[in-house]
Amino acid sequence: VICFYWLNQDELELALKESHRRLVVLDFFAEWCGPCKKAIPEFHKIGEDYPEVLCCKVNVDEVENAGEEYNITGMPTFIAFRDGKRIDEVVGGRTELVRKMIEKYK
Numbered sequence: 001v002i003c004f005y006w007l008n009q010d011e012l013e014l015a016l017k018e019s020h021r022r023l024v025v026l027d028f029f030a031e032w033c034g035p036c037k038k039a040i041p042e043f044h045k046i047g048e049d050y051p052e053v054l055c056c057k058v059n060v061d062e063v064e065n066a067g068e069e070y071n072i073t074g075m076p077t078f079i080a081f082r083d084g085k086r087i088d089e090v091v092g093g094r095t096e097l098v099r100k101m102i103e104k105y106k
Contacts, residue, residue: 012063015056019081023105024054025098028070028077030061035093036076042095043078050102080105 015024027043029036047055060067060075070079070086078090078098082105090097 009063009065012058012066015054016081016084018054019085020083022052022054023102024056024081025102026070026079026081027055027057028060028066028072028079029057029075030059032061033075039076039093039095043076043098046095046098046102049099050106053102053106 012026015026018024025046027036027039029039031037043055043057047053058066060072066072070077074091076091076093078095078101079086080088080101087105088101090101
């Protein structure tokens with residue numbers, strides 16, 4: 001399972017480069033967000049269940065401008081990337097929809 005917290009924009013961009021090789025799902029969250037905390041165990045389980053998918057977490061309070069740059073309007077927001085492009089997203093803590101999104105694009 002690969003699951004990281006990014007502290008800067010450069011590391012986030014490295015994950016997006018990885019999307020040229022495989023599906024990348026980023027979980028945009030904040031530590032103060034209740035639904036984000038509730039989704040943590042299931043998102044980690046998703047990472048275990050889909051080892052071919054790079055599942056990572058991005059703290060919007062620590063990665064400057066991440067919320068604006070990725071148009072995060074609610075949290076958690078799970079965004080799927082393929083070939084460097086945003087291809088789908090799930091807003092809110094409904095991790096069963098994240099699984100469906102992964103199944104669609106993996």
